[in-house]
Amino acid sequence: MRVPIDWLSEYVEVQLTPDKLSERLAMTGTEVARVFRHGPLADENFVVGKVLSAQQHPDADRLSVCSVDCGESEPRTIVCGAPNVAAGQTVAVALPGAVMADGTELGEVTLRGVGSSGMILAEDEIGIGSEHDGTMVLADGVAAGTPLSDVFAVSSDVLEPEVTPNRADCGGIYGIAREVHAATGAPLKAAPWAEDPGAATIATAPAGISVTVDDQGLCPRFTARVFENVTVGESPIWLKARLAGAGQRSISNVVDITNYVMLVSGHPLHAFDLDQIAGGELTVRAAREGEKLVTLDGEERALDPDICLIADRDGPTSLAGVMGGSRSEVSERTTRVLLEVAVWDGANINRTSTRLGLRSEASSRFEKGLSPEGALEAQAMATTLMLELTGGTLIDGTLDVGGEGPPAVVIRLRDARIVSLLGAPIERERSQQILEALGFSVQPADDGLDVTVPHWRRDDVTREADLIEEVARINGLESLPATLPLNRTGRAGGLSREQQLVRRAEDVLVGRGLCEIVGWSFADPTICDRLLLDHDHPLRSLVVIENPMSSAQSVLRPSILPSLLDAAAYNLARGAESCALFESGTVYRAGPSEAGMAANEHHGLGGIIIGPVRDPGWADARPPAARIETAHALVSSVLGALGIQWQVEDGELSFLHPGRTAMIRTADGLLGWFGEVHPAVAASWEIDQPIAALAIDIGRAAAQAPSPPFFSDLTSYPPLREDLAVIVPAGVSAASVVACVTQAGSPLVSRAEVFDVYGGEQVGEGRVSLALHVDFAAEDRTLSDEEVAPLREKIVTALKVELDGELRG
Amino acid sequence: MIERVAEIQKQAEAEISTAATSVALEQLRVKYLGRKAELPQLLRDVAELPAEQRGAVGRSANEARQTLEALIEAAAARFEAEELTAALADDNVDVTLPGSPVEAHGHHHLLSATRREIEDVFCGLGYSVVEGPEVETVHYNFDALNHGPAHPARARSDSFYIEGGGDGSEQTLLRTHTSPMQIRIMEQTPPPIALIVPGRVFRRDSDATHTPQFHQIEGLLVDEGVTLADLKGTLLAFARAIFGADRELRLRPHFFPFTEPSVEVDVSCFVCEQGTVAGGNRCSLCKGTGWLEVLGSGMVDPSVFAAVSEHGYDPESHQGFAFGLGIERIAMLKHGVPDLRFFYENDLRFLRQFG
Incomplete structure (x- = not known):
């Protein structure tokens, strides 16, 4: 909304500069988006002139040389290009020194050999409308030399307040005036609707028209007055200038009056050509399926039964609260005007304007919810202007369906x-x-x-x-003290243990050199195909957005991996030689979840490494490329930091290399996976290197971390350490060897870890040698060789029997 | 005999003191203390002396041997230290070469780092941290937070709705703010409560200053006797912790459906003096106003308490305040990041500058 200070000053005696005023308004609840100047930068050197004579320019067909009385001792000679300029006209003149709206300063000029000491103004030259073809002719009766700003608002500073949605009353300049009054103490003048020339006619409805409101819920109040003998024509300059200052175009006196009153009162009005209302009967009702209406902007609108309209005998004639219909539009031929001021249900208007993609000055005001009493205030103000500016007469009576709102509380x-x-x-x-x-x-x-x-x-x-x-x-909040709330009950606050562990997990990855990314929750539905998911794969149950901004952002990501691949591809394409990335964020599957939430959401922690495990250095020229074991080590770091016992097992995931896929299992079930990305998936991101990757449901991991960790005595009795080299058939997994050793040596094997793998000639075709550190320990004594020896035998036997394994060397 | 011992000791001391190398010293050790040397031989012969001489001769010979041993040991230690120093001086490398192997240091994303920083400030003030679902219902996202049926945020042009996501208040959408957790928490926990809710939120907006996903932190404190002044003090503590100890706070009245009174909160600019930077130019961060808008807040609206009244929230006995801030905005202001898009491009050259 635009509020010209000049106009505002008609209702409140503004005492502050525009900047100070907007600051004060901002500090009392009405943000002012900007303050700008409408029209010339200053009012000086714009005066009223009388054209004494206008003669053809000797050397230019289209120019006239005018002698203009500008209230000075001598008339000025002004060269004018307007075809309509004529002796006897009262015109607006810019004198040399005047600064125009674009900032140029007018000087004395010579046009085709004739000196011109000023400019006779057309409307567009002074910011009123777009009329450029003719001189703006003012009403007679104003003395030459009168400052133009005494006749109309030549220029004004304009405030653009951002009215909050609760303040429907500030949709009009008078509402802003009331705020200025309260905020600055500037005296407020009487409202422009205080005097109602139609006050005597309120009790009865005017003859010859009828209005039926089908649903009072959609239309709490409908008022109408009828004017006859109306002459539709141009608005006076002052009215045009006012509308221009508020950013509105002048259309005709009747339409301008409705806009003017709306801009002051905040209450939209609509003028019908009463002779175009079939039968003089209006019905406010819901639209019927398939009904159509051509609105004032010439568009044909398809309506639905949630839309409220005004119909006459011939059907829809106006879109309630949003825009009038062209059929009953006021035109130059109009002589009888029905002036409607109604109140509409805000939510319904909001829905209609959204549904039709049609936002108007009226709808944006109605959707905030206007007061029924305001309708008659707008009628009062409009009546004054209709009588004053259109030559019309008010037919006795005011139609009022619905009446005033509930009594004041x-x-x-x-x-x-x-x-x-x-x-x-x-x-x-x-x-x-x-x-x-x-x-x-x-x-x-x-x-x-x-x-x-x-x-x-x-x-x-x-x-x-x-x-x-x-x-x-x-009163102002500047002087409000700043205190802290008491904490009588002793809230401790802080992060929960789970939240601390999630941070710890993230810190582990940062410590291992990974950079955290923040990916998009949005994904393209083709993501499932790019991940090679089977058509019935559970990850395919996507959360789908009904109104996405683009199809590429129309679902929510079912996995963090694509976000990581996106970021990796982005960086590799921009010259990065390697990428070590992780993200800690939400992933989504269609719900409802077990907890009753609308979607299945979990907190995922995913990472990828592409390229060497570390950057090459002068003492480390060729570090190995990151592979599945790199991902495995990262999983170990993360879950180790959380103190979680876990196991690895072979897995199968469509988007991972089939021979390099591992699942992370805990007592609570599967917690995630690690491996290498399937080359075909990597290729879909245009990455042609191995990609070590991992994903952990970190929310569940943190929830199952031992809490609090409990003491074990690992120091009083040092373990007995042995290294075993075991040759097993090539298909036997390291995890099964470790499990076999741990189980056979139970309960005294406190650790069994593979530290070397060898598959050369010395161990034979189809066999592989694993070297293990094995610790034997008890919590209450130091173990002797004699005590361990039989366990060692048991382990060797178990390896032989269960895994076809044998000790090497 | 005793004279002879003294003579040997004197001669040996003189030679040890002039020994120039550890090799020379070793030769002296053999010469005076070796198996064939005179002094040890003398000691071995003590037993053959007459009894009345044995004590005196033995003692003097023994003392002489110990003295010489100590002298040689001291000299040897000196030579060893000197030789080590010399050897180390020869064994030098170019310390300005980079570390190797190159152990990369990773980075938290600036948004995460900022989120943690803010979380820690409020944890220090006694707040808990809770998180909530990102796919929400209209009930929690709008209805229970006193958004009128015509509130523009409900429009399909403004919020993302989920396909097949129910009707009316049970319809599902991507939460447009972290505020729904106000209701969820109050349904589960009776007062007093003090918590913040960090998380991802979504709005249908994409331009230079908006991304369709962004991050907020919601705050909610409900207790007896909580005032707007308490809100101001709390946010002042926050502003000073994040933007510096000299910061001031300005509350501007505003409107939010779920707080009453509502205020927007400005922090005094931390790079200029009242809008002007050194040299007299207008501050580009605060656009010359001297203030940075950082968040919206207010006193919990009675109608929000009404939505959870059965869980022990009575506006006559309890009051509270709530606030919501954008993590992106705080990070941009604090670190001078000029464009939101940097946060989601995930360019390593950007990521490595922070966290």
Whole structure:
């Protein structure tokens, strides 16, 4: 919304500069997006002139040489290009020195050999409309030399306030004036609807028209007045200038009046050509399936039964609260005008304008919910202008369906409650002064004030807290003390153990040289195919967005891996030689979840490494490329940091290399996977190197971490350490060898770890040698060789029997 | 005999003191203390002396031997230290070569680092951290938070709805703010509560200053006697912890459906003096205003408490405040990141500058 200060000043005596005023408004709840100048930068050197004579320019067909009285001792000679300039006209003149809207300063010029000492203005040259073809002719009766700004608003500073959605009353300049009054103390003048020339006609409806409202819920109030003998024509300059300052185009006097009154009161109006209303009957009703309406902008609109419209005998003629219909539009031929001011259900108007993609000045005001009483205020103000500017006469009577809103409520504002909500008192007198300035009426009460809410704040101020906000915002929050809340009950706060462990897991990966990324939750539905998922794979149950911004962002990612691949591909394409990345974030599958949430969400921790395990250095020229064992080591680091017991098993995942896929299993089930990305999947991201990858459900991992860890005595009795080299058939997994050793040596084997793998000639075809560190330990004694020897025998036997293994050497 | 011992000792001491190398010293050790040397021989012969001489001769010979041994040992230690020093001096490398193997140091994403920093400030103030679902229902995202039926955020042009996601208040959408957790937590936990909710949120907006996903931290504190002044103090503590000890706070009245009164919170700019930088130019960070808008907040609206009244929340006895801030915005302000897109491009050259 645009609020020209010049216009605002008609209702409130603005005393601050525009910048100071907008700062004050911002500090009392109305942000001002910007302040700008409409029209010339200054009013000086714009005056009224009388054309004394206009003669053909001797050397130019299209120019006239005019003698213009500008109220000075001598008339000025002004060369003018307008075809309509003529002696006797009263015109607007810019004198040399005038600074035009574009910042250029007018000088004395010579046009085709004739000196011109000023410029006779066309409308567009002074920011009113786009009319350039003709001189702007002013009404007679203003003395030559009168400053132009006395005739109309040549220029004004304009505020552009961002009205919050609760303040429907600030959709009009008078509402802003009331805010300025309350916020700055500037005197507020009477509302422009205080005098209603139609006041005497309110009791009855005008003859010859009828209005039926089918659903009062959609239309709480419908008022109408009828004007006859209306002459539709151009608006006076002052009105055009006002609308221009507010950013609106002048259309005709009748339409301009409706816009003008809306801009002041915040309440939209609509003028019908009464002779185009079939039967003089209007019905407010829901649209029927398949009904259509051509709106004022010439568009044909297909309606649905949720849309509210105004129909006459011939069908729909106006889109309620959003835009009029072209059929009943006011035209140059119009002589009888039906002026409608109604109140519509905000939610329905919002839905309609969204559904039709049609937002108008009217709909944006109606959707905030306007007060029924405001409708007659707008009628009053519009009536004054219709009588003044169109030559029309008011037909007796005011049609009113619905009437006023519910009676005003009275809310107690307790002094004590102000202190308890704000933490500082506001004097009762000050509260009263603020509330009265805002239009509330106030009666003293024992413990505070009884406050009656004016109709224009009916929906917004309904509780004591709302009143406290009013007095607090106008009183100012600058002086509010800054205190900390008491903590009587001793809340400890802090991160939960799970949250600490998630951080720990992330820190482990950072410590191992990985960079964290933040990927998009959005994904392309083709992601499933790119991951080579079977058509019935569980990851295919995607969360699908109904109204995505693009198809590439129309589902939520079912895995973190694609986000990591996206980031890797992005960096590799920009010259990165290697990538070690991780993300800690949400992944999504269609719900409902076990906990009853709408989707299955879990906190995933995923990582990938492409390229060498570390950057090559001068003493380490060729570090190995990251492979599955690199991912395995990272999983070990993360889960080890969390103290989680886990096992590896062979796995199968479509997006991983089939021979290099491992699943992470704990007592609680599968916790994730690691391996190398399938080359075909990598190729889909245009990556042609091995990609070591891992993914852990870190939310579940943190939840099952031992809490708190409990002491084991590992220091009092040192372990007995042995190394075993075992030759097993090539298909036997390291994990099964470790499990066999641990089980056979139970309970004294405290650790069994593979530290070397060898598959050369010496161990024979189809066989592989694994070297293990094995620790034997007990918590209550130091073990002797004699005690361990039989266990060692048991282990050797078990390896032989269970795995066809034999000790090497 | 005793004279002879003294003579040997004197001569040996003189030679040891002038020995120049550890080799020469070793020769002296053999010469005076070796198996064939005179002094040890003298000691061995003590037994053959007459009894009345044995004690005195033995003692003097023994003392002489110990003295010489000590002298040689000291000299040897000196030579060893000197030789080590010389050897180390020869064994030098170019210390300016880079470390190797190159152990890369990883980085937290700036958004994560900022989230942790903010979490830690509030943990220090006694807040807990909770997280909630990103796919929410209209009930928790709008209805229970007092959003009117015509609130623009509900529009399909503004929020992402989920396909097949139910009707009315049970319809599902991507949460547009972290505020739904206010309701979920109050349903589960009676007052007093103090918590923050970090998380990802979604709005249908994509331009220079908006991305369709971004990150917020919600704060909620409910207890007896909580005031707007307490909110101001809390946020001042936050602002000073994040942006520096000299920061001031400004509350501007505003409107949010789920707080009343509502305020927008500005922090005094940390790179300029009231809008002007050194040299008199207008500050580009705060655009010359001297203030940076950082978050929205307010006192919990009575109608929000009404939505959870059966869980022990009564607006007559309990009050609370809530606030919501954008992690991206805090990170951009604090670190001078000029464009939101950097956060989601994940360019390593960007990531490695932070965290």
